[in-house]
Amino acid sequence: MSEAILEIQHLARHFGDVRAVDDISFSVGRGQVFGFIGPNGAGKTTTMRIIATLDLPQTGDVRVGGVSVVDDPEKVRRLIGFMPDYTGVYANTTVTEYLDFFARGHRLRGPARRRTVENIIEFMGIGDLRERRVDKLSKGLQQRVSLGRALLHDPQLLILDEPANGLDPRARIELRTLIRELAADGKTIFLSSHILTELSEICDAVAVIEKGRLLATGSVADILKSLRRHRVLTVRVASQREQAERFLLEQPGVLQVRERNGSLEFDYAAGDDEQVALLARLVTAGFPVLEFTVRGADLEDLFLKITEGKVQ
Ligand SMILES: Nc1ncnc2c1ncn2[C@@H]1O[C@H](COP(=O)(O)OP(=O)(O)O)[C@@H](O)[C@H]1O
Numbered sequence: 001m002s003e004a005i006l007e008i009q010h011l012a013r014h015f016g017d018v019r020a021v022d023d024i025s026f027s028v029g030r031g032q033v034f035g036f037i038g039p040n041g042a043g044k045t046t047t048m049r050i051i052a053t054l055d056l057p058q059t060g061d062v063r064v065g066g067v068s069v070v071d072d073p074e075k076v077r078r079l080i081g082f083m084p085d086y087t088g089v090y091a092n093t094t095v096t097e098y099l100d101f102f103a104r105g106h107r108l109r110g111p112a113r114r115r116t117v118e119n120i121i122e123f124m125g126i127g128d129l130r131e132r133r134v135d136k137l138s139k140g141l142q143q144r145v146s147l148g149r150a151l152l153h154d155p156q157l158l159i160l161d162e163p164a165n166g167l168d169p170r171a172r173i174e175l176r177t178l179i180r181e182l183a184a185d186g187k188t189i190f191l192s193s194h195i196l197t198e199l200s201e202i203c204d205a206v207a208v209i210e211k212g213r214l215l216a217t218g219s220v221a222d223i224l225k226s227l228r229r230h231r232v233l234t235v236r237v238a239s240q241r242e243q244a245e246r247f248l249l250e251q252p253g254v255l256q257v258r259e260r261n262g263s264l265e266f267d268y269a270a271g272d273d274e275q276v277a278l279l280a281r282l283v284t285a286g287f288p289v290l291e292f293t294v295r296g297a298d299l300e301d302l303f304l305k306i307t308e309g310k311v312q
């Protein structure tokens with residue numbers, strides 16, 4: 001287990017009656033790409049704003065590199081780069097001016113500031129955009145500039161709020177590449193999304209949040225493994241479908257067999273070994289099995305299951 005760079009400890013933030021974040025705890029290891037997953041209104045932005053020291057916890061704390069956001073927000077700010085889910089409108093500002101403005105905010109001066117801005121422009125691959133106006137760029141390019149801004153002070157932890165939101169497919173691929181490069185560069189990346197398939201490939205681990213409560217944390221593989229004990233199987237037989245249906249209903253773990261497009265579909269509350277044994281029993285019993293498939297449990301599926309009715 002790697003050392004934690006981000007520790008969220010019993011964090012809560014309510015807005016009146018709305019429990020935007022309701023006692024959540026989890027850690028992100030140094031060097032991880034960590035996904036923060038949840039539907040709209042789940043509490044992702046509220047959590048990220050607290051990590052970014054733009055808001056305070058009501059109870060609990062957040063530590064970045066061991067430093068508390070409550071006790072020493074200044075120090076936390078030097079360790080983190082935050083990309084909000086919106087890009088502010090800066091009329092009449094070129095990309096270079098925009099980055100230079102924020103570099104000043106980090107107290108970079110003279111040649112060091114110019115060098116930093118130039119390095120970021122190069123790293124982000126936005127050299128052609130130097131003199132272009134930020135407010136006239138596409139959403140994908142604006143986001144690139146915004147991410148560049150978050151990197152100016154070389155932070156250890158990057159907090160990206162819904163970075164894939166509103167991007168076209170090509171810009172999404174570019175974003176993924178960029179996230180991989182940043183991770184290879186030793187940065188820890190904490191990013192949120194409600195688009196789960198975007199994250200499954202690039203995240204080492206995820207935390208799933210809904211209505212302010214944490215529903216699951218761990219590696220995507222671990223979460224999938226526990227969910228595989230509830231799967232949907234499909235069996236297609238060349239004949240004897242009704243007999244097969246009755247046979248299936250007698251098997252342990254089989255729930256609710258239904259017919260779908262000539263196949264039998266059923267929920268199966270069991271693991272891999274039991275699934276193998278079930279197929280063997282069907283064949284041994286003489287059923288002419290044409291197909292025997294398990295519906296792929298991708299992260300989107302996982303998300304639906306994880307969020308289904310667990311929290312009111
Ligand atoms: N400043 C605020 N005042 C009142 N309610 C808020 C405020 N910020 C967020 N909320 C509410 O808190 C909940 C969580 O919001 P948010 O953290 O933005 O979720 P997410 O980013 O996951 O979509 C929502 O119900 C939202 O309406």
Ligand SMILES: [Mg+2]
Pocket residue numbers: 044045046085161162
């Ligand atoms: Mg949000």
